[in-house]
């Protein structure tokens with residue numbers, strides 16, 4: 001769900017979930033090693049030159065030879081080092097190149113709901129995972145009720161003021177592009193504690209400056225996966241992938257989810273009590289979407305083939321009226337992970353790794 005595009009995604013249908021078949025992941029595929037029998041995946045390719053990251057050498061990759069070029073395994077404790085949180089900032093200091101800044105470009109109405117925090121809602125757990133949370137702060141409130149803190153991490157950051165750039169910001173950090181060869185961008189994620197109303201987990205590619213400029217070639221918003229749960233019941237059983245860009249007069253998107261017609265040829269069983277690997281094979285003419293090595297959707301139109309400053313995002317987001325009138329109305333009551341007198345943890349996701357592979361000739 002694009003944060004800046006206000007449309008309601010109609011995600012319908014419970015048939016997306018395959019039912020009683022339960023897949024398990026091996027450690028090689030990014031799962032917990034004690035979680036049972038291996039999942040069946042399509043024949044894949046081969047990881048080369050990953051001596052500095054032995055975990056990745058056994059990961060499923062698409063056909064071909066792939067080199068691991070960037071990864072965050074989320075080891076250690078404390079703050080993740082390769083990601084930058086969306087925060088409030090001092091626009092005047094940024095304009096004078098006195099301070100780097102990250103900003104929320106949504107409407108004031110939205111920003112009243114969504115606050116990002118520097119600590120607490122995105123943290124390494126010491127067991128190799130990044131924890132992303134959404135919390136409602138019962139000690140502070142606004143006209144909507146308790147203030148809600150979301151986790152919103154980017155692999156890039158606005159580095160300096162540049163009036164020649166869209167949005168007057170020159171971005172730096174980790175960018176991804178298929179121009180010099182296909183990429184496979186993947187993340188291993190566990191989402192069984194995405195519980196709260198109006199919340200969802202997302203793993204994106206995105207350019208802050210060129211996502212919606214009518215020129216998809218130089219950047220779009222690619223939602224590799226978005227997972228939302230809650231009521232009504234069918235929301236528990238679907239996820240979303242999309243390529244969003246802009247067109248004169250409004251936004252456009254090409255989207256796959258449980259509501260897609262014609263129906264997808266392949267469904268993917270996602271048992272969210274386990275880790276699953278969501279991957280995007282991205283070349284200049286297509287984007288292929290995989291779960292645990294199973295291809296389920298291919299984009300072929302409006303591909304970001306030469307993006308300028310496309311970065312990666314990991315988020316737990318909260319926004320009213322985002323997904324469904326019944327689910328996304330901004331309620332801060334209802335299902336939650338845990339709560340006490342001061343705070344309610346509405347949703348949580350665990351990310352085991354993010355890895356970017358480049359295809360070898």
Ligand SMILES: [Ca+2]
Pocket residue numbers: 072073074075127128129351352353
């Ligand atoms: Ca990890």
